[in-house]
Amino acid sequence: xxxxxxxxxxxxxxxxxxxxxxxxxxxxxxxxxxxxxxxxxxxxxxxxxxxxxxxxxxxxxxxxxxxxxxxxxxxxxxxxxxxxxxxxxxxxxxxxxxxxxxxxxxxxxxxxxxxxxxxxxxxxxxxxxxxxxxxxxxxxxxxxxxxxxxxxxxxxxxxxxxxxxxxxxxxxxxxxxxxxxxx
Amino acid sequence: xxxxxxxxxxxxxxxxxxxxxxxxxxxxxxxxxxxxxxxxxxxxxxxxxxxxxxxxxxxxxxxxxxxxxxxxxxxxxxxxxxxxxxxxxxxxxxxxxxxxxxxxxxxxxxxxxxxxxxxxxxxxxxxxxxxxxxxxxxxxxxxxxxxxxxxxxxxxxxxxxxxxxxxxxxxxxxxxxxxxxxxxxxxxxxxxxxxxxxxxxxxxxxxxxxxxxxxxxxxxxxxxxxxxxxxxxxxxxxxxxxxxxx
Numbered sequence: 001x002x003x004x005x006x007x008x009x010x011x012x013x014x015x016x017x018x019x020x021x022x023x024x025x026x027x028x029x030x031x032x033x034x035x036x037x038x039x040x041x042x043x044x045x046x047x048x049x050x051x052x053x054x055x056x057x058x059x060x061x062x063x064x065x066x067x068x069x070x071x072x073x074x075x076x077x078x079x080x081x082x083x084x085x086x087x088x089x090x091x092x093x094x095x096x097x098x099x100x101x102x103x104x105x106x107x108x109x110x111x112x113x114x115x116x117x118x119x120x121x122x123x124x125x126x127x128x129x130x131x132x133x134x135x136x137x138x139x140x141x142x143x144x145x146x147x148x149x150x151x152x153x154x155x156x157x158x159x160x161x162x163x164x165x166x167x168x169x170x171x172x173x174x175x176x177x178x179x180x181x182x183x
Numbered sequence: 184x185x186x187x188x189x190x191x192x193x194x195x196x197x198x199x200x201x202x203x204x205x206x207x208x209x210x211x212x213x214x215x216x217x218x219x220x221x222x223x224x225x226x227x228x229x230x231x232x233x234x235x236x237x238x239x240x241x242x243x244x245x246x247x248x249x250x251x252x253x254x255x256x257x258x259x260x261x262x263x264x265x266x267x268x269x270x271x272x273x274x275x276x277x278x279x280x281x282x283x284x285x286x287x288x289x290x291x292x293x294x295x296x297x298x299x300x301x302x303x304x305x306x307x308x309x310x311x312x313x314x315x316x317x318x319x320x321x322x323x324x325x326x327x328x329x330x331x332x333x334x335x336x337x338x339x340x341x342x343x344x345x346x347x348x349x350x351x352x353x354x355x356x357x358x359x360x361x362x363x364x365x366x367x368x369x370x371x372x373x374x375x376x377x378x379x380x381x382x383x384x385x386x387x388x389x390x391x392x393x394x395x396x397x398x399x400x401x402x403x404x405x406x407x408x409x410x411x412x413x414x415x416x417x418x419x420x421x422x423x424x425x426x427x428x429x
Contacts, residue, residue, distance in 0.1 A: 022342040032342045036362055039332040046326055072318035080323055086285040096271040096278045116282055
């Protein structure tokens, strides 16, 4: 994690202070991590992207897969900077072409994540991006989609981790890189 | 190189036009007349008596498109990278799929560059992107021009205090929301989405920003479906697109 390094990158604190915590959203007891305030600060937003780009630019990543919708805010800029394709992983019925889907658990019920089958193949080295990892359910579904078409998932990258929810353990040994932890 | 500073009450004193200018796809060239750069409102273009009537006519043409007169070589590749999927989401609709553009690293880079070239240095402090495909194009543009990115979202997604604007769908209505305090009166904004069809969503986004005193300099989309006449819903706000899909 970016702020566990012995020397914390000076940009991290600036990023952390820009994330707004909204209590009781979407329901009581949840402290919602709002990244929209980070996006209002051009320097902090740029620093966020730069930190990811610096990490991934020499790792031969050919695909950045972003999870709808907040993964769409961070993923494309990373993809553009490192010369990778951007692949949106979407809620059901949004993608128009031939898709595969992966189901994942919600607190009540389940949902699905979909990907265009032709977007990624077995030669690809992939990075999965979302704004936040909580239980890890969505990221795990994303990794499954990529693996099913033969791509290698190199790492998952998020701005924020909620470590108490132990999402890291659901990534089947794949590494997770985050900039900020919220305890 | 001659620089003409326009100082007029209708125009920001920061704008300047330098002649001659290199040929660019974003500038209307019309039969050898001096180039006109179409920026904000019609009042602005009318006040520039420097330009010939031919250029003024070109400036008041419908949606400005990067393919007019001299087509930037990047446009053809961008257009070719967009996949059309028939009968999605329902029979009769030819869906313009930009996900294939996102798989073409050069085409995606060029798409962003064309927007950035147009909007940088124009004192735009807000890039508003419409959920969800506006989230793909808006942030890279915002980062490159040093503006904030403001997501405009479907109901109940934004956690803080919001203002919302309703708009019509084919059957029924929907709402678009924005955080209170994300933008301030007097800021200059562009609104980004992947495509303009009927213009309903973009018109709602314009109304939402105008309600809080923001000036929308332009709406920018990768694709326009001109037969749906979306531009007409945008009122005074100009529209800029890269590709027109008739």
